[in-house]
Amino acid sequence: MSWTGRAQRRGKFRTTLGGHSYTFDDLRDLLAKATPLRSGDVLAGVAAESAAERVAAQTVLADVPLTHFLDEAVVPYEDDDVTRLIMDSHDAAAFAPVRSLTVGGFRDWLLSWEADTATLAALAPGLTPEMVAAASKLMRVGDLVAVARKTRVVTGLRTTIGLEGRLATRLQPNHPTDDAVGITASLVDGLLHGAGDAVVGINPATDRPSTVRALLDLVDDARQRLDAPIQSCVLTHVTTTLELLEQGAPVDLVFQSVAGTQAANRGFGVTLDQLREAREAALALDRGTVGRNVTYFETGQGSALSADAHHGSNGGGVDQQTLEARAYAVCRAFDPLLVNTVVGFIGPEYLYDGKQILRAGLEDHLCGKLLGVPMGVDVCYTNHAEADADDTDTLLLTLGAAGCAFVITVPGGDDIMLNYQSLSFQDVLQARQTLGLRPAPEFEAWLGSVGLLDAAGRVPRLVPEPIRALMA
Structure with missing residues (x-):
């Protein structure tokens, strides 16, 4: 029936x-x-x-x-x-x-x-x-x-994400003016610290197709010059990505923020049909080497409520954690490489302090994985929340113990474009050493081949020649 x-x-x-x-x-x-x-x-x-x-x-x-x-x-x-x-x-x-x-x-x-x-x-x-x-x-x-x-979801494009004993990272080299030199400097900083095996993902300051195309070309050129097994993504709206796919841009991953109700997704300006179309277009490029997962989604508790799309009236509605779990059903339908909750990004109106952020991050991680979604977490908070770096340390180490697929990393733990606090490259190095975790296998092998990782999993203090050439 x-x-x-x-x-x-x-x-x-x-x-x-x-x-x-x-x-x-x-x-x-x-x-x-x-x-x-x-x-x-x-x-x-x-x-x-x-x-x-x-x-x-x-x-x-x-x-x-x-x-x-x-x-x-x-x-x-x-x-x-x-x-x-x-x-x-x-x-x-x-x-x-x-x-x-x-x-x-x-x-x-x-x-x-x-x-x-x-x-x-x-x-x-x-x-x-x-x-x-x-x-x-x-x-x-x-x-x-x-x-x-004990819940595991494994995906792949150029690197394999979600394997046991691994913790991957999104290298987020954002810049407030989309400056190529600034973005390249952050990219180099991340690679020197062994970051970037999940994705090099840039939040553009503007959604102009020409700017997004330039950023895609920048990272793809670096990938080819370094012969690095990384995938890139410029986190623009799916309609912009569709336009660039038609132009033949080097799109590895189709990105979109999604939520747990049709009304909230309408607020993001996206439909399920658009997501299907973009995924099919990205699959047609066949840019993967170890897999064919070509979508990337971000979610976050409170997104539907902030859009007044939680199906509430006169003080009613669906709670934000249940709606967040429903967002993972949207993600699941499009066979993603990566999904992450930006757990503390929306603000203290939705998750007030470090304790609520910790709880929400672990809930989101578990619910997504139980539904078959490759879950990561942006371990983050806004500057007006009752949270600090001790809270992000706690959540990072707890997620590492829980088998989280990947986390987001930014230079110094401070995103200068989005103006919020996340994890630094050094934070993840410390967590990997503390918990005995390693990067994605393909990326780990590349790090070793270019002198960015020794046999004990430590990064060097010197800049290897391939990275010096990228900086020139």
């Missing part, structure tokens, strides 16, 4: 806890009230009013059957193409092993020995974003790390 033929069950959830009665209007309300505290949900008017109400909601949520998520959509099927994508692509056969479980039972099963790497990979097509978001709401930080660590 198709999803549209099912009865779309909606009803109140009730419980009594500590002598108090609690009522939750529907699944959407229950998920929101069960979410660990974050400022965005308070701003939206969907958060639990007290810790007691949150515990009551989590208690009720634990007893909800996973099959209920196939019968009640948090965003109406008829109104939203993301919901239609989720429901119409659901794999019932893959879902069968956990079909009889409740949310609480699913959480316990995920932590069990039976839920090993191969089993979780086979399960991914059978899970909906709302299922994994619900389970994550019942987890502590240690649970989020433990389940994510």
